[in-house]
Amino acid sequence: MKNQEIANIFRQIAEILEIKGENPFRIRAYERAALNIESIPEDIEVFVKQDRLKSIPGIGKDLEEKIKEIVTEGRLKYLEELKKAIPEGLIDILKVPGVGPKTAKVLYERLGVRDLVMLERMVHAGRVSKLPGMKKKTEENIIRGIEILKRGHDRMDLKTAMDAADSFVGRLKRLKEVKKIIPAGSLRRMKDTVRDIDILVSSGSPKKIMGKFTTLPDVREVLAKGLTKSSILTKDGIHVDVRVIEDASYGAALMYFTGSKAHNIKLRQLAIKKGFKLSEYGIFKKNKKVAGKTEKEMYRTLGLPYIVPELREDRGEVEAARGNMLPRLVEPGDIKGDLHVHSTWSDGGSSIEEVVKKAMGMGYEYIGITDHSQGLKIAGGLSKEELKLKKKEIDRLSKKYKGIKILFGAEVDIDSDGGLDYPDDILNQMDVVIGAIHSGFKQSRERLTARIIKACQNKYVRIIAHPTGRLWGARDPYEIDLEEVLKACMDTDTALEINSFPQRLDLNDINCRMAKDFGVKMVINTDAHLAEQLEMMRFGIACARRAWLEKKDILNTLSLEKLPL
Ligand code: DGT
Numbered sequence: 143m144k145n146q147e148i149a150n151i152f153r154q155i156a157e158i159l160e161i162k163g164e165n166p167f168r169i170r171a172y173e174r175a176a177l178n179i180e181s182i183p184e185d186i187e188v189f190v191k192q193d194r195l196k197s198i199p200g201i202g203k204d205l206e207e208k209i210k211e212i213v214t215e216g217r218l219k220y221l222e223e224l225k226k227a228i229p230e231g232l233i234d235i236l237k238v239p240g241v242g243p244k245t246a247k248v249l250y251e252r253l254g255v256r257d258l259v260m261l262e263r264m265v266h267a268g269r270v271s272k273l274p275g276m277k278k279k280t281e282e283n284i285i286r287g288i289e290i291l292k293r294g295h296d297r298m299d300l301k302t303a304m305d306a307a308d309s310f311v312g313r314l315k316r317l318k319e320v321k322k323i324i325p326a327g328s329l330r331r332m333k334d335t336v337r338d339i340d341i342l343v344s345s346g347s348p349k350k351i352m353g354k355f356t357t358l359p360d361v362r363e364v365l366a367k368g369l370t371k372s373s374i375l376t377k378d379g380i381h382v383d384v385r386v387i388e389d390a391s392y393g394a395a396l397m398y399f400t401g402s403k404a405h406n407i408k409l410r411q412l413a414i415k416k417g418f419k420l421s422e423y424g425i426f427k428k429n430k431k432v433a434g435k436t437e438k439e440m441y442r443t444l445g446l447p448y449i450v451p452e453l454r455e456d457r458g459e460v461e462a463a464r465g466n467m468l469p470r471l472v473e474p475g476d477i478k479g480d481l482h483v484h485s486t487w488s489d490g491g492s493s494i495e496e497v498v499k500k501a502m503g504m505g506y507e508y509i510g511i512t513d514h515s516q517g518l519k520i521a522g523g524l525s526k527e528e529l530k531l532k533k534k535e536i537d538r539l540s541k542k543y544k545g546i547k548i549l550f551g552a553e554v555d556i557d558s559d560g561g562l563d564y565p566d567d568i569l570n571q572m573d574v575v576i577g578a579i580h581s582g583f584k585q586s587r588e589r590l591t592a593r594i595i596k597a598c599q600n601k602y603v604r605i606i607a608h609p610t611g612r613l614w615g616a617r618d619p620y621e622i623d624l625e626e627v628l629k630a631c632m633d634t635d636t637a638l639e640i641n642s643f644p645q646r647l648d649l650n651d652i653n654c655r656m657a658k659d660f661g662v663k664m665v666i667n668t669d670a671h672l673a674e675q676l677e678m679m680r681f682g683i684a685c686a687r688r689a690w691l692e693k694k695d696i697l698n699t700l701s702l703e704k705l706p707l
């Protein structure tokens with residue numbers, strides 16, 4: 143949890159510096175450090191102890207000191223001083239997507255807007271568009287931005303939920319009274335965003351469990367404490383419920399609280415048809431319990447094979463199960479490599495060698511080193527000369543590490559008209575070329591669609607990265623006509639990425655399922671900016687499984703010789 147705390151502090155610093163109009167590179171440095179820190183799977187305190195902070199991308203001497211101060215003191219003096227320089231509520235206003243520091247300043251100076259509540263009042267009263275330099279469109283954007291912000295607060299990304307759940311499960315497990323413990327709900331279904339965490343415990347001593355749970359150190363507030371169910375808010379504002387269930391009905395409860403609600407309703411209807419009654423306590427025939435201890439037993443009693451949690455959304459899984467037509471979902475062991483990884487050559491924090499070692503540790507056959515292209519200066523994009531040097535380095539490492547194929551590639555920026563940031567005679571030297579949009583998100587749907595289609599038509603582009611550009615809590619997806627893009631992918635043999643970064647998970651499950659229906663191949667990539675982040679693959683796999691994808695639907699389950707790059 144420390145990682146998130148530090149990331150939040152760095153983000154706040156970036157925001158205040160932004161209002162103060164400081165050097166954009168300095169601001170970006172804090173933002174980048176925040177993003178990297180929150181996506182490290184390990185606890186940052188381990189890095190402090192082992193004196194490895196500088197191995198994190200973007201952490202130099204200065205930020206190293208700051209992290210140490212936060213870890214040891216629990217606060218950062220620099221941030222406290224910065225905060226004094228501006229009105230408090232202005233920081234919240236900056237969180238509205240589409241409101242930059244300049245706008246925030248004008249709103250404050252001309253309308254006295256000091257917080258979100260006032261901002262909302264002013265935009266709805268039409269006062270903002272009357273200000274010099276502001277258009278009706280700005281006002282509409284702010285209204286939409288406030289909506290995004292509110293939604294972002296409502297739910298968290300999957301990794302945040304998983305980390306929080308793991309921490310509670312880890313602590314509660316130590317009680318000998320706990321027989322079984324599993325986080326259920328949307329988290330168990332591996333949904334990309336999660337509203338709250340529902341933990342189920344099987345135990346004969348609920349009182350002991352409730353006592354422990356409600357007094358754990360991460361608890362900020364106990365919302366309810368009952369005999370078998372309690373709810374708390376963590377220090378990060380995450381809502382966690384724990385329910386204690388008897389072992390005899392653990393399977394029934396797990397099924398019920400895993401959901402989804404729609405899946406449960408479907409099962410209940412099926413149970414009724416078969417003359418049963420289904421509830422969170424079990425399956426009953428004329429008031430006699432016939433199943434309940436395990437989920438497998440529950441499904442079997444309903445005449446169904448086991449349905450994995452990722453599929454339980456009432457998107458045809460119950461029908462498929464009845465017909466024995468459930469897909470054989472892709473599994474972590476099927477993945478043979480990661481085709482989208484950054485290194486220190488652009489904005490990554492690990493050297494190519496570190497990435498290669500990590501990839502070998504994961505048992506991969508190949509690894510694509512795809513740094514940013516020249517136009518993306520802020521992310522350290524590579525010039526043509528630097529590309530040559532990078533190629534040399536890859537050749538050197540290829541001789542040293544024979545157990546893995548290191549693919550020379552790039553994440554090439556797609557410009558505002560669909561052109562690519564490197565000419566064809568450079569692209570043709572690469573093993574893997576990924577096209578990606580990093581700017582012009584506000585263009586019309588037609589234009590954005592046309593840009594992607596044009597990139598697909600370039601014969602060297604084999605993959606489109608994070609196709610809709612969404613960043614959870616920060617940016618809605620940009621609008622594209624997915625059907626048109628899918629058609630273009632089919633015509634040009636281009637694959638679409640499932641970006642495994644928890645804030646992205648893009649394409650999402652629903653869009654991936656549509657891609658599968660079209661016959662478009664997907665690639666599950668991590669977009670790692672640090673060797674450890676290759677572990678994010680599991681989130682992308684979860685997304686693929688929720689989309690019913692099988693091994694054959696995914697390019698990077700193919701061995702190197704079969705890879706159509
Ligand atoms: P979320 O919004 O990310 O927390 O999503 P869930 O699916 O975790 O939803 P939540 O926490 O409201 O409830 C957990 C599970 O409990 C849900 O997936 C299914 C079950 N459940 C909750 N309310 C109902 C209900 O009214 N009917 C049925 N059949 N199941 C319910």
Ligand code: CA
Pocket residue numbers: 327328329337338339340
């Ligand atoms: Ca939930």
